[in-house]
Each structure stands twice: as structure tokens, then as C-alpha cells.
Amino acid sequence: MTIPFNLYAILTIVSMLCVTLLGLDFGKMKKNQQIADETGDLLAGETDLPSEDISTEVKEGGRVWQLIAPIVILIACCIGSMIYNGFFYNWDTGAMDSTLQSSNIIEAFSNCDAGLSLGVGSVIALIITFVVFIASKAMSFGECMKSLTSGFKSMVPAILILVFAWTLSGVMGSKGGYLDAQGFVEENMQALAESGLATMLFPAIFFLAACAISFATGTSWGTFGILIPVATSILGTSLEPGVILVISAILAGAVYGDHVSPISDTTIMASSGAQCNHIDHVKTQLPYATVCAAISFVAYLIAGAVVSTGLGYGLSALVTLGTGLALMAAFYAFIWFRNKKKAQKG
Numbered sequence: 001m002t003i004p005f006n007l008y009a010i011l012t013i014v015s016m017l018c019v020t021l022l023g024l025d026f027g028k029m030k031k032n033q034q035i036a037d038e039t040g041d042l043l044a045g046e047t048d049l050p051s052e053d054i055s056t057e058v059k060e061g062g063r064v065w066q067l068i069a070p071i072v073i074l075i076a077c078c079i080g081s082m083i084y085n086g087f088f089y090n091w092d093t094g095a096m097d098s099t100l101q102s103s104n105i106i107e108a109f110s111n112c113d114a115g116l117s118l119g120v121g122s123v124i125a126l127i128i129t130f131v132v133f134i135a136s137k138a139m140s141f142g143e144c145m146k147s148l149t150s151g152f153k154s155m156v157p158a159i160l161i162l163v164f165a166w167t168l169s170g171v172m173g174s175k176g177g178y179l180d181a182q183g184f185v186e187e188n189m190q191a192l193a194e195s196g197l198a199t200m201l202f203p204a205i206f207f208l209a210a211c212a213i214s215f216a217t218g219t220s221w222g223t224f225g226i227l228i229p230v231a232t233s234i235l236g237t238s239l240e241p242g243v244i245l246v247i248s249a250i251l252a253g254a255v256y257g258d259h260v261s262p263i264s265d266t267t268i269m270a271s272s273g274a275q276c277n278h279i280d281h282v283k284t285q286l287p288y289a290t291v292c293a294a295i296s297f298v299a300y301l302i303a304g305a306v307v308s309t310g311l312g313y314g315l316s317a318l319v320t321l322g323t324g325l326a327l328m329a330a331f332y333a334f335i336w337f338r339n340k341k342k343a344q345k346g
Contacts, residue, residue, distance in 0.1 A: 002244055002247055002248040002251060004317035004318075004320065004321050005244060005245050005248030005249070005252075005303075005316075005317060005320050005321075006248045006251050006252050007248075007252050007292075007295070007296040007299055007300070007320065007321070007324040008252035008253070008255055008256050008292055008293055008296045009251075009252060009255060010321065010324065010325075011292040011295055011296060011324055011325075011328050012259075012289070012292050014325065014328055015288060015291065015292050015328065015332075018328075018332045019288065022332070022336055024332060024335050024336060024339065026287060026335060028280075028283040028284045028286070028287065029284040029285075029287070029288070032280065032284055063138075066133070066136075066138050069129070069132060070125070070129045073125045073128050073129055073132075074121070074122065074125040074129075076125075077121040077122070077124045077125035077128065078117065078118050078121035078122065078125070079121075080121065081117040081118070081120045081121035081124065082108070082109060082112045082114065082117040082118075082121070083105055083108050083109065083112070084108075084117075085108075085112040085113055085116060085117040085120070086101070086102050086107070086108030086109055086110065086111040086112030086117075087100055087101060087102050087108045087111075088100065088101060089101060089111065089112060089113050089116070091111070091113075130144045154272070154275070155272060164263070200304040200305045200307075200308040201301070201304060202231075202234075202235070202242075202246050202249075202304065203245045203246050203248075203249040203300040203301075203303060203304040204249070204297055204300040204301045204304060206227060206231060206246050206249045206250050206253065207249040207250070207252060207253040207296065207297055207300050208253065208297065209227060209250075209253065210223050210227055210249070210250045210251075210252070210253025210254040210256075210257065211253040211254075211256050211257045211293060212257065213226060213227065213254070213257065214253065214254040214255075214256070214257025214258045214261065214264075215256075215257035215258075215260060215261045216257075216261075217261075217263075218258065218261045218262075218263035218264040218265065218267075219258060219264070219265075220254040220255050220257070220258035221254075223250070223253075223254035223257065223258075224250065224251065224254055227250045227254070228247060228250055231243075231246050231247060231250060232247075241307050241312065241313050241316035241317075242304075242307050242308060244313070244316075245300070245303060245304065245307055245316065245320065249296075249300050252296055253293075253296075256289060256292070256293045256296075259285070259289050260282065260285060260286050260289045260290070262278065262279065262282045267281065267282060267285075291331060292328075295324055295327045295328055295331065296324060298323075298327060299320060299323040299324040299327060300320075302319075302323050303316070303319055303320040303323060306319050307319070307320070
């Protein structure tokens, strides 16, 4: 029910299509693209890459399946591990049990320990991939072992950043943590509600709070755990459009903060996977994401005012989504005409 109201996620997809199809680079990305065009270095940016960059020797005779197979194997092993783990993992004891803990696959996904499942699945996938590559003579045993060390070496910076990021998230904590972030937010949000603040402003306020918390902690799920209980304690748990709008605003804001945070695991893994400078990656994606977030904020202000009049679910979703898409279209139309005008002058 929250999908039509989750503006940031929807607008990000629309923005990606506009940028890709119309070629509308702007901000730091446009500047780095110009540097790449001038130097011929596709990973060029404002910050130099480490001097000891990881390079891989190109081998002749590669096949497409050799690129696709490891990805398919990894996905299959991780999903299989999550299903198996969900059927037998006992959260009370924190260990694998001998009796079934779930009655179906959907419940198994919900009950699994994702961290353990992904770790086990990745190791199994790595072993299977090595066996397939050695059997097909795509790589020798020595090359497989060498790739382990070179791959781990390339991931050390990402691992260090992740460890520090998880440490910061642990210090922030949820309710009862060292800094009791959830308790602090709940107390202040309750004070706002008791001050007579119009509920029509709640979607925009919770959106901003989610953006700030997820950016500072680098986790969207942690932000969900902090703000959603606060929202439901203030507004209740009914399925009225106003409540759904606030919950959706929290989901949207948390994803934005996690998307642009330099200590977010997804941001770190994206820059590491592309072998580009981490801070350059943060700077280049920030303008695009912030445009979507700013439009979402304005749309939540408008939608909050309209939905508070008592519209039904369908009309509320239409107003919210329509407002966001209209503002997005206006922004990219402005960028397109501005770039076209500059090109004509040049």
C-alpha cells in the first residue's frame, strides 16, 4: 500500500531514465565526465585513484557465460542459503535447529538470518565457481587461488570503511543504545505533536528526519526501526491514507539518506565494485539523489495538505504521485532547454 506514496524510489527510477535517454548530466558528474572525455580515463575524477590500483590481466578467448555464470551461481546459492536458514534457524537459541522453524518459503525468508545466509551462500558460490572454471579450463587452480588474494586486497578499503560505519551505527543505536537515537527522536516528535503542529506537515517532517538519521548512520533499515514506531505511536496503526503517507515518507527519506551517505554499505560497495574513488562517487551521485529528494519533500508538503482533507486511498495516491512526477518533468525540461541553449551559443 505504500508503493504509490514512496516518491523517492519512484522518482529515482524516472530520473535515471531521463538522464540516460536525454543525456542530461549535471553537477559533479558532468565535470567528471568532461575530465574523462579529455583524458580518456573512464575512472577519472577530481580525486586521484590510489597509486597501487588493482589491475587484471586480460585473457583471450573469454566467453559470455563465464561472466554470467558466477553471478547466477551467487544469486542461487544466497537465495538457497536464506531458504534453508529460514527453515531451520532458531532465533531463541541463535543456532541452527533440527526441527522446522517455518511452514513455507515466504515464512522462511522472513525468519532467516540474512547475514549468516549471505556469508554461507557466498562461500558456497565461490567454491562452485572455482570448480566450474577449473573444469572448463577457463582458469587454472593456481589462477583461482591468486584471484582470492588479489580480490581480498582490492576489498580491504571497503571492509575498513564498513567496519567503521557499523561501529558508528552501533554507537548511535536504536532505543536503549549508547546514544539512544530512537528515544531522542521519539521524545522530540511527541513534543511536536503535542504542540498542536498540523498533521498535514507530518509527511514532510518525517521525511526530513528520515533523511538526516539514515545519512548520519548509513542505514535505511535502522532508520525504519527508529521512526516507524514513533510515527505509529503518534498517528496510530490504521490504514488511513494520512498514516500510509507518513510511513511512506519515512521509507523514502531513509532510502535517500542511505543512498548518499558516505558510510552506507551500499555506497561503499558501489564505489569499490566500480574501482572509482569513494568520495568522488558520493559527490557525483549526490546532486541527482538530492534533486529527487527535494522534489519528494515539496510533493509531501502538497500531498499532506490535500490528503488531510479526507481523500480516499486512490485519489491520495494519484495526487501524491502526480505531484512528484509533474515536478520532476518540470525540472528536467528546464535542464534540457538550458543545455540546448548553451549548446546553441557554443
